[in-house]
Amino acid sequence: MEWFTAEDYWLSRLIFQRALAVVYLIAFLSAALQFRALIGERGMLPVPALLRRTRWQAAPGLFRLHYSDRFFALVAWTGCAVALALLAGADAHLPLWAAMLLWALPWVLYLSIVQVGQVWYGFGWESLLLETGFLAVFLGSGDTAPPVLVLWLLRWLLFRVEFGAGLIKMRGDACWRRMACLDFHHETQPMPGPLSWYFHRLPKPVHRVEVAANHVTQLLVPFLLLTPQPVAGAAAGLMIVTQLWLVLSGNFAWLNWLTITLALAAVDWSSLAGEPPAQSAPPLWYEVAVIAVTVLVLALSYRPARNLLSRRQVMNRSFDPLHLVNTYGAFGSISRVRLEVVVEGTADPVIHEGTRWQEYGFRGKPGDPRRRPRQFAPYHLRLDWMMWFAALSPAYAGSWFRPFVERLLENDRDTLRLLRHNPFPDTPPVHVRARVYRYRFTTWRELRETGCWWHRDLVRDFMRPVARAGGPDAQH
Incomplete structure (x- = not known):
């Protein structure tokens, strides 16, 4: 099936995969260094107590089989090691099936962590990492061209991240509609960064421009992801610029960086890459697996898509226990006073x-x-x-x-x-x-x-x- 692959996107896939490996590394490192006090056996919200009062069907994972602080540390540090291997390009030297298994390993490990993380892991970027990591398993690597369907699923995910965030703002807080939210946000955001003081002190007309640019990027530009190149790549580039602005203005864990990673996959880098390397035809079993995953994701997208259209839109919610397809959004309401x-x-x-x-x-x-x-x-x-x-x-x-x-x-x-x-x-x-x-x-x-x-x-x-x-x- 000639339509199945997009040979020109081999470099887009490579950039996406290496960027995702960096995000995985940071996520596992954060888990390894903080878990004992938060969810360890003597932590504030111990995992063993959670496991005793919940059923495995609601949150399946490795820790349903066994939990100890030593085992959690093994899982987290193994995740770090696998992320480093992926960052170094180990998947490119493996057969297709083995590369897929290597990408599946950090997804399983991090899913297991999130399932027992409780309120400490209740942030939207946890589900975003899991959904992105799941799709990355099916992107292929090495001598196999990227599958078109998975590339489109990544764009669909990026669309939901940006458009969902835009809608929740317009529906949630009147200051977004009055273009006034950034009069407060840089000061009242969860964790200001070293430049947040300066962003807050920008003239109010500049804050209005910030809000207007945000609305354009989140409410209009996402639809351009569905158009041919180079328009889709330009839309992704605008999203990257907006996310870098957010990186400069505050601390939002890896939310901005993971969104940038998704946007990188929507850019056609072929003009910079020259001739693509030799790529073999994908095996039949791989084509069947990718088509099956596409059907699954589209089916699971019904509830998140309905949520986007709902007047009662909720943000950062998973509709399945494996966090395969989720709904996203941020700052539907803005605090006026920092406590x-x-x-x-x-x-x-x-x-x-x-x-x-x-x-x-x-x-x-x-x-x-x-x-x-x-x-x-x-x-x-x-x-x-x-x-x-x-x-x-x-x-x-x-x-x-x-x-x-x-x-x-x-x-x-x-x-x-x-x-x-x-x-x-x-x-x-x-x-x-x-x-x-x-x-x-x-x-x-x-x-x-x-x-x-x-x-x-x-x-x-x-x-x-x-x-x-x-x-x-x-x-x-």
Whole structure:
């Protein structure tokens, strides 16, 4: 079947695959370095407890067969090793079936992690990585030309990511329709980056241009992906530029980079590549597998497509337990005020008016007003992100915040590794409390005079002082 392959897209596939391997590497590294405190056997939300209260059909994965922290670490570090092998091009030196198995391995490993990750893995980019990784299994490699159907499925995924994000904005918050959301967003986004202060201080007319460009890129440009080249490639290029703007303005884990990876697959790089390498005809079993997967994805696309058209559109939702076809979207509503939960401890056995409270420092989320926001994306600081949600509503922290505080009271080593600064390096605190502050970016004048990037004001208590087990009760 001559229509089955697109020989000119061999370089597009190669660029896509190597970029996806980098994203896989970062995702597995994030899991390996953070899981013990978050979902380990002694973590805030232990995996064994989850497995006991849920059925395997709802979230199948390797950890249904066995769980231990050592086994999780093996899975995560194996994922890192496989991602490095794919980045180095190991798949290009394997037979087609073996290359497909090599690409299937990180998908299975990461699916298993996401299935037990609970709220820490409830972000849209987890499902996006799984859906992208599943399609990558069927892209082929080496001497086989890329299948046209899978290339179109990647465009269909990119269409849903961008168009879904555009629709949720127009339906969700009036400030997007008034072109005013970026008056707030750079300041109130989950984790500002080192340039976010400057983006926030841009003139309001520039913010209007930002919003207008976003609407064009997300609501109109996606339809150009369905057109022939070079228009489709130009549309993908516009998406890449928009995503790089988002990379500069904040920390969104690997969401932007994975979207860029998808866009790279929609660009025809043949003009830069010269003559394509010799490519053999795909075997019949491979053609059958690709056609079957295409039919499966199209069938599973019904509910996500219906969600796109619904007035009650939801974002970042999976409709099947394997996260094969999902719905996406981001920032359907924008916070006008930035609230932050500040966690403090004290060594005083009895709390009194003069008690000295010392603040814990987080790696990414705002804390010390003098500390400039840092760049962490595409690495994902899961605790810092959930702290942003906790400030929006205590309901987001109901399952994990108290266990987090209990581990601070124990000076738990794995939990403290998630933090930037522990004010009690030698002896655990006797009490820990949490308070909500309103943060805002300083003005140019305030920054010059005080050296502070943030100004903050106390709003209320988030959690009243909690005493260490066996310690004295808190007194107020």
